[in-house]
Amino acid sequence: MIAFSVNHKPVTLEVDASTPLLWVIREQLGLTGTKYGCGMAQCGACTVHIGGEAVRSCVTPVSRASGKEVTTIEGLSPGLSNRLQIAWLQEDVPQCGYCQSGQLMSAAVLLREKPTPTDEDIDEAMSGNICRCGTYLRIRRAIHRAAGMPANGGMR
């Protein structure tokens, strides 16, 4: 029995403690916005937050979430109001879109740690997130754009 909180909702699950958090989130909790890409912390598509820190949920046993707050892309904001989502919309970032949940979750931690990131900061924080479509330049622009907005939302 493992208990934790996902997007501010408490959950208690009967699940093997070694199961990767990714599959618990996707299959048991039905939150499919978090994606499977590699299964070995290579691509970042599965990025979620545990206690505010970005983790690769594909290699993180669900036991590590025990008693913690987990945030997934579905919990990033109500109604696309996070400034990163707004900036992503304004820059029209996604192509296929499959990696974008992970990109946004990584970027959210970056902006909290470094409110006005340099290109080097972005390289460092985002190099773990692969985009096969090649949306990197728009991701970079969107992060800079979001950094210029008020942290609690910004203009719609």
Add this chain to the structure above:
Amino acid sequence: MIRRNLTHPLAEIRRRDFLKASVMAGGGLVIGFHFPGITALASVTQPSSSAFMPNAFVRIGTDERITVIVNHSEMGQGVYTSLPMLLAEELDADWSKVGFEPAPVDPKYNHPVFGMQMTGGSSSVWSGLEQFRQAGAAARAMLVSAAAQQWKIDPASCRTESGTVQNGSGGKLTYGQLAESAAKLPPPEHVQLKDPKTFKLIGKPIKRLDTPEKLNGAAVFGIDVKLPGMLTAVIARPPIFGAKMKSFDDARARSMPGVRKVVAIPSGVAVIAETFWQAKMARDVLRVEWEEGAMHDFDTSKMMQEFRERAKSPGTSVRKDGDADAAFAGAAKKIEAVYEVPYLSHLMMEPLNCVVDLRADSCEVWTGSQFQTIDRANAAKIAGLPNEKVQLHTTFLGGGFGRRANPQSDFVVEAVHVAKQAGAPIKVIWTREDDMQGGWYRPAFLHAVQGGVDAAGNPVSWRSRLVGQSIMAGTPFVAMMQGKAYDPASVEGVDDLPYAIPNITVESHQAEINVPVQWLRSVGHSHTAFAVECFVDELASAAGKDPYQFRRALLQKQPRHLGVLDLAAQKAGWDKPLPKGMGRGIAVHFAFGSYSAHVAEVSVEEGKVRVHRMVCAIDCGQYVNPGIIAAQTEGGAIFGASAALFQELTFANGRLQQTNFNTFPVIRINECPEIETYIVESQEKAGGIGEPGVPCAAPAIANAIYAVTGKRIRRLPIRMTEAA
């Protein structure tokens, strides 16, 4: 690739079969109704019974919603935006009310040129240009007629704007208000398309309609589909292509938690469990004995050695202008080079997957397909059902790049085989390793070129000999070889060598190797442009000329090549010196109806290549959405650069040696160059945009490496230790 003539925009369009009015029958389930602003998980939606569906491509609701039914798959290339733009333009719709919906499988959604429902060949926009504009114009005409009847005036005195019909004396009716009465009218015999000068949407960088749901996890990809009672399967497949299963021991796998069944299927052994992780863990402890078969000692380095030998003898003639061998013999300078490229994996971010709900008399399939007609037919065959009993629902594709257009429908067929034994709805998920090792790669190629230059520095001969596998031979697409003794897809991009060289020979050797191969983004152009554009640089060096000016001189009769070449060179500042340690390379190529040129700026430090900047010029004729074109061009350049810098699949002892992103890398954000895209303004026929950005990347980078190091790159991926 196949092109067709587009009707002049102002031409009167004859009535077509698809311009048929029908009142949308209520009660039909429509899965995946998407609408901008509505970001809840896509769910089963019932269109209102009074919706007006003037033809197969649009539905207009009494709630003002305009739903465009899109017959091409959205895999990142923007068709769920660009095709609705075409329809909405002619309809004079209010863009904020326009949404999209994937088409079901039906002949009325066939590709108008390829004759089946599919997405590929960078063809969605040019093939849909007329189709979607006509559909919008026909719907508009019926709405106008409905309004004119209500007002008892001549339809010609009505005008339309932003989802309304107006009568010039203050009267105004919305499309939603007119939907019910318009549905009772016959479709128009003729529709007139707009003068492009009056376009409000076409040609503008309209934001994509599918972005909101891709930012909060709501977008449903194949891997996200969940059905009640569904089980998940992970499959043990042969470790060597062509290997057959002898036996398997599933005692341990069966004892593991959640495992329901372990079953043999034609492609291997499927472990069916309650969850993916349970299925994967049990699959990993299966003990399967394989009969390794003829490919047990397959080795790509030996294969390339054989390719080199084969290139020494003449191949099947593809093109012969003049006598290249004689001209070469008499040339003042003789250049020879052999280019090699490896097998490549498509490596979509979303690994292959397929959901199947098989019942006694029906079968439903959910997957990210590029090949709906073929996938449904193949699923029906395995299910033992007629085609019409099989529904295929197209989800979002987490990348396609050609892999989800498989002539055998491998990932669909396999899932139906599992479903037949599962006794429940089933989702087959391929792990990343399964996906990479599962075949259907871009074939490896060797391309030997020799060229002669006369004393004045003019090229007098070119001879290309290519050795590699056909992607058509042995598939249902063999007809696309048009009876030729070579595969046109192997030589596309060199068979139409555009340079003014008097003697040109192109020859093909088809290699017979049991590695499954398939189209990958830009297909033959992904390797021919590398060899051709690098060798043109070698000829320029031999002639003592600047690579850009050398190309210009040889492309004087190719205005569109010249246009993009000049644009890229000018925007890159070709004549301006670069800082020490940096080099510039240029390449130009025609593919999928579009012209593309890249200039790359590169440095090489301690053997490490860094691409700093790429300037891309693209001429795709008439264009629809420049924002999407820029995104595709950038993405294509990165796709090509990833292959050039990092990617190679190799086999030893019959086994593929790469498994995941760590051994088959992709450019990451910290390695991504600055990329600028410039679009040529043009009224030429529309060309493709998903693939033309790829081919120039590798040769532009390789030529830039030469500029800075004096070393030639003749093998991909680039390794400075191998440079000559």
